Amino acid sequence: MQFAIARYAFQGGPEQLSLTPGEKLHVETVTDDGWVLGTRFQGTERLDGERGYFPLSYVEMQNDPESKSQASDSPDNAHAVHWTPMVTIDNFQGEPDAHGLSVVKNERVLALEQSEGGNAGWTFCKNSAGDKGYVPAVLLLYPNILRCPSPCELSLRVSTARGSSLANRKSLGDSKNKKEEECAAACVEDYVVCTVSKMLLSSPMRGGLNLPKRAAAALVTARRGLASEAYVDEEARSKICKELGVSEDSVLLTIAEMRRWRSARAHFRTSEGEGEQIDPSIGFVPTMGALHDGHMSLIAESTKQCNFTAASIFVNPAQFAPHEDFGKYPRQPVKDLALLFEKGADAVFVPSQQEMYPGSKPGQTSTQVTKTHVVPDGIDFVSEGAARPGFFRGVATVVSKLLNIVQPTHLFLGQKDGLQQIVVRRMVRDLNIDVQVVPVETMREQDGLAMSSRNVYLSEEQRRAAPALYKALCAMRDAYNDGERDFTFLKLKGQEILDDEDLFLTEYLSLCDNLEGAEFTSDRPLPEENIMASAAVSFGNCRILDNVLLGKQPHIQR
Template sequence: MRIANSIKDLRLAVGEWRQNGQRVAFVPTMGNLHAGHLQLVKTAQQQADKVVVSIFVNPAQFGPNEDFASYPRTEQQDQEKLDSCGSDLLFLPSVAEVYPTPLQTQVSVKGLSTLHCGASRPGHFDGVAIVVCKLLNMVQPDLLFLGEKDFQQLAVIRTMVADLNIPVAIQGVATVREADGLAMSSRNGYLSAPERQLAPLLYQTLCLTRDAVLSGATDYQAVMDRHAQRLTDAGFLLDYFRICRSADLLPADDNDTELVLLIAAKLGKTRLIDNVRFTRGN
């Protein structure tokens, strides 16, 4: 596996592949890799000749009271995992390489970026949009692979790519879960042992709510209130729990069929997010 720390070295490698007519896929990450990240790489390998993975903890998407300084950084272990699964190139830039001068340009997906997580973390998705836009310009891949665990982030990036006519095809990859249903996340490592035992209740609640809707429940708020109470009683501090149209993440009503349940909650000091997408029959 090649490692590039500079945009110049990255482009040299990708340029060689392009000259050979090879198809390039890109998997952006913030490191501390787990099986969910590696599934993105494996899926990318099935559809492209070469796979670039980036590891960059992006300061622009962390708020002033968030965990940028303490975000887990495990570069050596990450490199070993990527090497063992056959990644072709790891792009490992410094903050100075990605942001050499103070930004004077903004990339913001209006509306969508202010909903749900965007309401709780103002500016977060602007930080995501700018770094993904920059990384896509650096790598210039044919394919971009993103996990569906952060469903809103995926929607923001899809919108940005479409609006800016960025020539890349985006593929969302299903959330990888632990055996007990907890969505894999780098932040799961923050959970204490008792909290880790409770954490799967988040996904269980999503599934129970989905099943109630599929069984014919039409008072969505009542269903969510009932199941949200179970989480509150168990010790979760809910940020939001909503049923939305999967196309635009706006509130769903009884006429909508393509739906997604979105949830964010704190367990102790750890903020967890998850979602379940499903189709309701007419």
């Protein structure tokens, strides 16, 4: 048996386990992206509710010297077991002779994500009683995937006996009236996971589901809350461009299209004098969509400084851990494209997951989507990196890919994601990428809350409490500007304000070097330049982060 000793305190969010330094936890799974699924015990008894994910970087892994070697829990005892917590979405009566596991709707089980040995379409699971067997993969969801907020219940019907593929969208809504039918269609359109209420499963257990490929892909899409096809396909592009009055050549779906657009602007003839030919400046604004005024400020800065401006919309699966909100991240391509062109973007790159990560599958995240990564050393041990191990590996990987594809002269990034900006600046420097990173000040609401696509998750009560985060950081900055250089005093100044707010818990409060990201310590006074104060807080169902800069920032070119 393997266990872990907590080295640092960690405040867990949904599906996570909080840590106290020195405590011992039993380890169930270590994921590829730096998270551990573990359980807290008292003696030999597992404590109720004391099970969840925590960062690998926060613990010291150890093997129990008294434990005996045990056979694998996999069906053929041939592979190491990596269990993932999941929830069933309907009842299923398993056949014991065929190694089936009976489950009831909303039951929590542990699942082997990939079944082997000819059991495509089935997942090997074990329940809380320790019983094990196969469950249809289409009946399993990650516990944190967003459910449909509407009163409708979407029925995905598959008839393998007739050999039919997934019914078309209009027939998916098993609704009693037109309003519910429209709601069901909207759920599919927005890639929101709805309840799969009935499945017609007619294949023998050991033979697998034997579903048509199109049906299986659609079911995986519904199960993960993702689009199985491109974020915007060619048909949608034609309709959107016609509606917006822009050329289809300005909405680029493939890498080849993006590179042709860039090559056509390799040289630029000015209108002044005799029309001198110059190498134009190309500004680039990478986004994940769900755009707000903060993104628009990046576009405005790019159009101000550069001859041409390109943007991208891509919800990057590589920067999401398996338990995070990839499936429910807001997706609104029509609205986003309209905003970008209205604010002056010349082209928008809107690739699919397959285009960016060839060979990846819908529902995969983190290290699953690619075998090649750009890994920024040391970042997983500081502030946002420690709170989300593996996140900046995904960020660095996708940004390096986008820079290679677009080849801009200027890269515009918002200051709100401060550590992300540090990581990208370091990567550009260390890998000799020929682009100038241009930071743009954080756009804020009137009460100081940093604009973010995830602010839509906040309830009214949470929204009223959220500005306390910026208030705490401003208090630290004000004290610094008044001459305070004591590390401990400044952190206590900010923490007092955060602790006064009962609705959220502090994930971290950091003072770091704004050049390299290294944390300052209390053993010496803070320097006169290049300091970033940052923090993140969790409301349980969502989290927000922010930062402010302290002292002079000579490296920032405005």
